[in-house]
Structures are given as structure tokens and as C-alpha cells.
Amino acid sequence: MPKPIILITNDDGITSNGIRKLVDLMTGLGDVVVVAPDSPQSGMGHAITVGDTLRLTPNHMFEGIEAYECSGTPADCVKLAKHQILKNRDVSLVVSGINHGSNTSISILYSGTMSAAIEAAIEGIPAVGFSLCDYSPTGDLSHVDKFVTKIAGESLEKGFPRGIALNVNIPPKQHEEIKGIKICRQANAKWEEDFDKRVDPHGREYYWMLGNFINHDKGEDNDEWAIANNYVSVVPCQFDMTGHYAISRLNDDWDI
């Protein structure tokens, strides 16, 4: 039986530690192809390149692995992989990451890591985005192996509904062993923005965006709770953004 094809991408760029870890782990599960941005793309959300050209360049960083670097966004990488590089091959799984930084809760909307996974889900390919809740680009990844392998393995073997992408967050390396894996909902938390206003050498003002993450969610069934309690969180995500509950409310209240 041929091995499953696993497409790997990320948003920190092809040279990041996180993607190298994914390549190492996924070669044990299937035939790996890498298509990743040629530079960091954090905070790109679900951006795509519509008004500019895209480049794809073969890359030889990973010994014995077919790899390409792409000038576009994480979502562009998935589109180019599916419709150009792998157009005659069936992809069994897309894995994205491992992101250097948390993508729990509302951060999914800003996350390039998850945009690649959701783009794959739109294409009907099972997909998982992995993030380490440690913002350092050299964050310790030595504790993630069994969780990443387990989740990718279960995704290949038992799967999940078509159109779903999994948002996986892994607690940072601590003294204590991680307790296990929890299937969760997205926590109701948000970034409270603040801006650091400065003056440039030419006397003109500019801003740096800052943010504090505020968790309003008191439940124990969400990803923020899981991470705070030293579990790996797995949130199944969909791309239907309709607030279905609000349809009847609008039909009742509005005079249209």
C-alpha cells in the first residue's frame, strides 16, 4: 500500500524550528512534501495574493524531502501545493506549524498557521494546525513529539468530518509532564489592544501595536482552560461563519 502524502506548511517560514520538527515527525507517518513561505507571515490571517505574482522555488533544506519555498501567504502555499505541485497526487493530510506562539481562542482569526489548515479544509483535505504556546522562535520543542504524532496519526487513521480543521495548541515546556489531550471549543477571550506611539527621526508619529490577552470565559471546556491546566487543546474548526442563532432574531426584529 502506498504511504499517505502529507503536505507540510507553516507561517513562520521554511527556515523555522517548528517546521523542521514537523518534517522530522511526519516522515514516520507518510511521504512528506513541504510548501512553505520564504519569509515569516505571522498575523497574516487568511490573506491571499490576488494583485501580485507568486514564486515557487525548490528548496533543499530537508534531506531527501521534496520541498518548495513560496513568496506568498500560508493560504497561497496550500492553494499552489494542491493545484500545481500535487495536482496529480492525493493529499491525505495537511499539517501546518509548529507555530512559535499560541493560537488559542480568538487568535485563530489572525493566525497564518490556521489559515493554511482552514484553506485545506475548504479543499476537502483533513488538516491540523499545531502551535506551541511559547512565543520564542527558539522555544523548546523536545516535549511535543508524542502529542503531534498521536494527533496526526489519529487524523490519518480515524479522521474527522469533512470541512473541519483542527486547531491544536501545546503548552510550553515545563517541569511538569503534560496531562493529556482535550477536545475543546474556542474560548471566549480577546486581545485588548494598546498602541505605543512614538516619533520617528523625521518628527513624524508612528505606532507599534501591543496587546494583552484577556480571558472572559469561565468554562472548563475551552482551549484556554486546557492550556492553563497543562493539557494539549484540540478545537475542531469550521469555515461556516454564519451565526445561525441570529437569523431568526433578525427576521423577528427587523422591519425589512
Add this chain to the structure above:
Amino acid sequence: MPKPIILITNDDGITSNGIRKLVDLMTGLGDVVVVAPDSPQSGMGHAITVGDTLRLTPNHMFEGIEAYECSGTPADCVKLAKHQILKNRDVSLVVSGINHGSNTSISILYSGTMSAAIEAAIEGIPAVGFSLCDYSPTGDLSHVDKFVTKIAGESLEKGFPRGIALNVNIPPKQHEEIKGIKICRQANAKWEEDFDKRVDPHGREYYWMLGNFINHDKGEDNDEWAIANNYVSVVPCQFDMTGHYAISRLNDDWDI
């Protein structure tokens, strides 16, 4: 009673015809403040500017209106407006657009117009993104007034649940009069990508992204149906991306 403050933004940039139309219409409903990108940002999805500086420059395009152009994305514009420009003023409504091009169905994920509206919803401000289903930057806007005014008016007066942003699409100008407004769900449709591969003057390959919009949805309660049948579509959108139905499935099937 003081007039409500209405924040206007978009993703086609502050000089587009669509934002001028919104400014004209919203001045009848409240005190308008404009914070919009200084250049087009189509396809930016929910991108934010985390690794670079942001600029805000007063703009005098709209007579008698407080306006700023911003170097960032649509989501950045809303964040800067709320936390810098309007930090001591209560915003009653954010309107984004009018986008020159459809944002029905799955396009919401790629849409800068809707990312601004969803960013406002995250901040707890009622928000509406307006799009005209005509990709020409000079698309005829002469038929939109009563629908835009009606929807913004109902949003101010009767409102909708906190955390919801409305995705409004308006059929292009045709001979036939628009039939009315329909509250809808997001259609199950997608872009089938294709890439136009070319060779540059230096002999290197590059790609342009192309796409065909394919509607798989046979329902009559979705935004694609509404537009095809000459109705204005209104989809209430939320920012919880959890596929709640998949949680029990994963808990049942997976051995974790």
C-alpha cells in the same frame, strides 16, 4: 440627544468610490469618522500588522468629516480607531465598504471588508460590511442608497446580538429593480483555484492566481441564492469558529 458616532472603513482604500458613497449615506444617520487604509488591501483576510510600524495621517478628502488614512490593514484601522482616535468616544456602529466585488459565501474568509466588521464585533461594536457584487472599481452604485440606509438604520435602531457582524452583499445594477432584503446563511460554495504560469524576462517562472467560483449549495436560504435572485443578502456572522458538532464525534472516535 447627541448623534451616534459611526466609524467608516474599507479595504479598497480611502480614495475608492465605495467609501465615498458610505460617507455620503452615513452623514444622514450620525457623526461620521473615517479611518481607512491608504492603499487597496483586497484579499488581506483578517491580517494585522504585528511586526511593523503603523502610520495614521489626517485626511481632508471628505468635506467637514474627521478622516484618517492608515498604513495598515482594515483590521488595523478598526483597532487604531477604537483605541487611539476614538478612545474617549462611544462608537455606535462600524460600517465597512462598500467593497467593489462580491463577498458572499466563503469569500468572507478572504475579505478585508468583513475582517474590519468582525474586528469591530470582537470589540463589542455592532458592525456591517457592505459589498457590491460588481468587481469594477467604477461599478454603478446609484441603486444602493435605500438598502444601505435601511440596513444601517435598523442596525442602529433595533440592533442585533453582541458579537455579530453583518455581511451584506448587493446585486449589481441591472435593468430590474432589486426585490428586497433577505436574512441568509453563508452558502456552501468555494473558489476552484487555477494558476496561470508564466516566465519572466529573466527566464524565471511565476504564477498569477485565478479562480472560478463554484456553488455547491442547492438551498434557497443562502446568500448566493439571494444574489442570484436579485435580493440584497444579509448574513449574520460570528467569530466562534468551533465546529461544535464535531466535538462529540472526536471524543467518541479518537483514542486519546
